[in-house]
Amino acid sequence: MATLLEFKNVSKQYSKDTKALSDVNFAVNEGEFVSIIGPSGAGKSTLLRCINRMIEASSGEIIFDGANVTEFKIRELKRLRTRIGMIFQHYNLVNRLSVIENVLHGRLGYKSTLAGVLGIYNEEEKRQAYSILRILGLEDHIYKRCDQLSGGQKQRVGIARALVQDPKMLLCDEPIASLDPNASKIIMDHLRNISSSMGITVLINLHQVDVAIKYSDRIIGVNKGTVVYDGPPEEIKANELRSIYGIEAEELLVNQGANHAG
Amino acid sequence: MLDKYFAKKRRDSLIFCAIMISLTLGAIIITEYDVVKGFTSIVKAAEWTSSNFYPDEKAMNRLPDILDSLTETVLVSIAATTVAALFALLFAMLGSSTTGVSGVFSSLSRGVASLFRNIDVAAWSMILLFSFGQNVLTGYFALFFGSFGFLTRAFMEAIDEVSSSSVEALRATGASYFSIIFQSVIPTSVPLLLSWILFMVETNIRHATIVGILTGTGIGFLFSLYYKSLNYSSASLLVIVIVITILLIEYISNYIRRVIL
Ligand SMILES: Nc1ncnc2c1ncn2[C@@H]1O[C@H](COP(=O)(O)OP(=O)(O)OP(=O)(O)O)[C@@H](O)[C@H]1O
Ligand SMILES: [Mg+2]
Numbered sequence: 001m002a003t004l005l006e007f008k009n010v011s012k013q014y015s016k017d018t019k020a021l022s023d024v025n026f027a028v029n030e031g032e033f034v035s036i037i038g039p040s041g042a043g044k045s046t047l048l049r050c051i052n053r054m055i056e057a058s059s060g061e062i063i064f065d066g067a068n069v070t071e072f073k074i075r076e077l078k079r080l081r082t083r084i085g086m087i088f089q090h091y092n093l094v095n096r097l098s099v100i101e102n103v104l105h106g107r108l109g110y111k112s113t114l115a116g117v118l119g120i121y122n123e124e125e126k127r128q129a130y131s132i133l134r135i136l137g138l139e140d141h142i143y144k145r146c147d148q149l150s151g152g153q154k155q156r157v158g159i160a161r162a163l164v165q166d167p168k169m170l171l172c173d174e175p176i177a178s179l180d181p182n183a184s185k186i187i188m189d190h191l192r193n194i195s196s197s198m199g200i201t202v203l204i205n206l207h208q209v210d211v212a213i214k215y216s217d218r219i220i221g222v223n224k225g226t227v228v229y230d231g232p233p234e235e236i237k238a239n240e241l242r243s244i245y246g247i248e249a250e251e252l253l254v255n256q257g258a259n260h261a262g
Numbered sequence: 263m264l265d266k267y268f269a270k271k272r273r274d275s276l277i278f279c280a281i282m283i284s285l286t287l288g289a290i291i292i293t294e295y296d297v298v299k300g301f302t303s304i305v306k307a308a309e310w311t312s313s314n315f316y317p318d319e320k321a322m323n324r325l326p327d328i329l330d331s332l333t334e335t336v337l338v339s340i341a342a343t344t345v346a347a348l349f350a351l352l353f354a355m356l357g358s359s360t361t362g363v364s365g366v367f368s369s370l371s372r373g374v375a376s377l378f379r380n381i382d383v384a385a386w387s388m389i390l391l392f393s394f395g396q397n398v399l400t401g402y403f404a405l406f407f408g409s410f411g412f413l414t415r416a417f418m419e420a421i422d423e424v425s426s427s428s429v430e431a432l433r434a435t436g437a438s439y440f441s442i443i444f445q446s447v448i449p450t451s452v453p454l455l456l457s458w459i460l461f462m463v464e465t466n467i468r469h470a471t472i473v474g475i476l477t478g479t480g481i482g483f484l485f486s487l488y489y490k491s492l493n494y495s496s497a498s499l500l501v502i503v504i505v506i507t508i509l510l511i512e513y514i515s516n517y518i519r520r521v522i523l
Pocket of ligand 2: 044045046173
């Protein structure tokens with residue numbers, strides 16, 4: 001299987017004494033579903049944002065689809081961003097606009113400034129947005145304003161906005177951290193489904209170890225800016241959790257054991 | 263440890279009270295202000311007001327004049343505010359941390375805004391009197407500069423507060439700078455911006471009276487004219503008209519706010 005993304009000795013230093021990433025190395029294959037877990041402040045969000053350069057890495061190489069993105073000039077960077085969809089914990093929608101308008105925002109990266117400013121989209125784009133909304137079960141809410149939706153529905157709008165970009169990869173920064181278990185399951189099922197049926201690579205930050213183990217092909221554990229685990233979900237045991245989360249991780253495993261039994 | 267913390271807090275409050283009391287007493291002694299006389303004269307002032315300061319029939323004849331200059335004042339306030347709002351929007355975009363292009367622009371525009379904001383409209387009126395003389399333009403520019411400084415600051419905060427998250431999302435799709443402004447920043451912040459503009463129009467109509475007295479224009483000029491010629495009844499009519507106008511404007515802007523928010 002072809003490698004889509006590769007981190008080579010990537011570090012990120014915010015200021016003299018906050019080093020968010022130090023010497024990170026890992027690779028992600030095309031179509032893989034990879035979770036990143038780790039305690040708060042471990043550097044998960046930073047790692048994700050270095051890929052589409054919402055945050056600039058301080059050193060190292062990030063190879064996406066064969067090219068080193070850290071060297072991209074503004075034009076190449078925009079093209080890179082059109083091929084990578086991003087999903088956020090707080091959805092980051094324009095709440096006063098309708099669902100369909102928010103979804104079509106995913107096409108802005110392909111447009112000239114004038115068409116973008118005026119919000120001009122062609123038939124094909126609208127049809128595509130509609131069919132994605134249908135897949136995500138939002139066809140009844142197309143003209144609703146986003147501030148009238150529930151959290152789970154808003155996150156599905158966020159996913160639709162990312163999918164309409166026609167991305168090769170999705171970056172999800174704690175997409176279910178603000179949702180209840182039911183809505184979380186719907187979102188995770190959609191993401192897993194997108195990965196398997198559309199062949200889109202998914203890289204997702206998660207706080208729930210059990211969810212990560214259940215859905216992922218592979219798990220990357222991060223602690224204090226370094227990768228401390230990189231392997232299949234089945235091999236995550238008490239020891240691994242302890243090195244990812246520190247000493248008080250036993251409880252997490254107990255929960256996870258209960259989930260597996262149930 | 264905890265005891266010491268609360269003891270320290272108590273001591274701090276005591277020291278604060280002592281300083282306030284000594285400042286007040288000091289000020290009274292230095293200015294030779296007679297507290298008793300100060301309060302008893304309020305009664306006298308009220309008596310004088312009720313016997314002199316009310317509109318009579320003659321004053322009613324001046325109503326058209328008053329309404330004329332009132333219209334001028336209101337229009338000047340609105341014009342000053344709206345034009346200031348346009349400039350403020352530009353500066354706020356450059357200065358905001360969400361939409362700003364570079365650190366240099368940002369600190370420059372913050373600096374300009376805070377300079378203009380910290381000079382009161384009354385001070386602006388007097389400064390501008392030197393260059394424009396007694397003229398409607400003087401009043402206009404005084405209100406314009408004051409509003410510009412205030413609105414820039416308010417707009418900057420409004421933009422940062424409401425649109426930073428959706429701006430991040432659109433940047434991540436590869437959208438261009440102006441697409442982001444028009445598709446995300448403006449739709450999210452427009453209600454807040456309008457609300458600030460309405461607030462500024464209200465404030466400016468209040469200020470216009472003072473500015474008018476200082477620059478000799480509009481309703482303020484008329485007031486000082488009546489007052490200096492001892493025409494108290496006309497002056498009182500004018501005050502009533504101003505109060506009614508301000509209440510009306512406030513009512514209208516509250517109504518607009520309810521509709522847009
Ligand atoms: N903009 C920033 N400026 C300075 N330091 C930052 C900035 N963003 C993050 N950091 C620091 O970098 C480190 C990693 O932060 P990051 O947000 O990547 O962690 P995280 O793993 O996503 O945490 P969480 O699970 O709480 O979201 C933290 O120590 C944080 O304080
Ligand atoms: Mg994070």
